[in-house]
Amino acid sequence: NAGVTQTPKFQVLKTGQSMTLQCAQDMNHEYMSWYRQDPGMGLRLIHYSVGAGITDQGEVPNGYNVSRSTTEDFPLRLLSAAPSQTSVYFCASSYADTSSYEQYFGPGTRLTVT
Amino acid sequence: SQKIEQNSEALNIQEGKTATLTCNYTNYSPAYLQWYRQDPGRGPVFLLLIRENEKEKRKERLKVTFDTTLKQSLFHITASQPADSATYLCALDSTGGGNKLTFGTGTQLKVEL
Numbered sequence: 001n002a003g004v005t006q007t008p009k010f011q012v013l014k015t016g017q018s019m020t021l022q023c024a025q026d027m028n029h030e031y032m033s034w035y036r037q038d039p040g041m042g043l044r045l046i047h048y049s050v051g052a053g054i055t056d057q058g059e060v061p062n063g064y065n066v067s068r069s070t071t072e073d074f075p076l077r078l079l080s081a082a083p084s085q086t087s088v089y090f091c092a093s094s095y096a097d098t099s100s101y102e103q104y105f106g107p108g109t110r111l112t113v114t
Numbered sequence: 115s116q117k118i119e120q121n122s123e124a125l126n127i128q129e130g131k132t133a134t135l136t137c138n139y140t141n142y143s144p145a146y147l148q149w150y151r152q153d154p155g156r157g158p159v160f161l162l163l164i165r166e167n168e169k170e171k172r173k174e175r176l177k178v179t180f181d182t183t184l185k186q187s188l189f190h191i192t193a194s195q196p197a198d199s200a201t202y203l204c205a206l207d208s209t210g211g212g213n214k215l216t217f218g219t220g221t222q223l224k225v226e227l
Contacts, residue, residue: 105159108156
């Protein structure tokens with residue numbers, strides 16, 4: 001199993017550009033989430049999904065869109081990049097099984113917006 | 115407002131000693147609490163989960179306690195090794211649904227020879 005994969009690893013955008021961060025998992029997990037991690041702020045939840053076709057907002061959703069057409073994929077779209085979106089982005093997935101809420105994280109995408 | 119606090123200062127300890135990290139929270143009623151390890155440039159890795167009705171959980175050299183009255187969790191690494199050096203994050207889920215975690219900012223641990 002590859003686990004949770006994210007592409008790209010690094011990206012530089014200009015203000016106003018759009019892009020999609022890709023996330024895929026091969027563990028058949030129901031839940032998937034996107035977090036951003038900034039110095040001194042910890043991981044903050046952007047959007048999450050409890051299954052294909054179902055998404056919801058987290059703590060910091062503004063400026064980001066998500067969709068979940070398959071169980072495996074959960075892309076994050078930046079509509080019009082801003083310098084405030086410079087961050088490290090992590091995708092995570094987990095089972096919906098209440099006996100284990102362990103989240104599996106991807107390696108992250110480091111995004112710089114100039 | 116809801117808040118999770120972990121020591122922002124790095125913790126330096128000698129090899130073989132027990133490291134104790136603290137996670138305090140306010141205005142939460144968490145169904146469970148998790149601890150993760152994060153190495154530089156990598157995603158967090160799950161270590162332990164403890165539920166609100168559990169006082170203590172152990173896994174090998176790791177021990178977690180959870181005091182819902184004090185609103186505090188302690189994370190212990192016994193017989194620490196240089197390989198334990200990393201940042202340790204606590205995370206709460208007050209919904210119980212498993213899909214909306216709130217993370218602390220993490221405490222950096224450095225184990226010296």
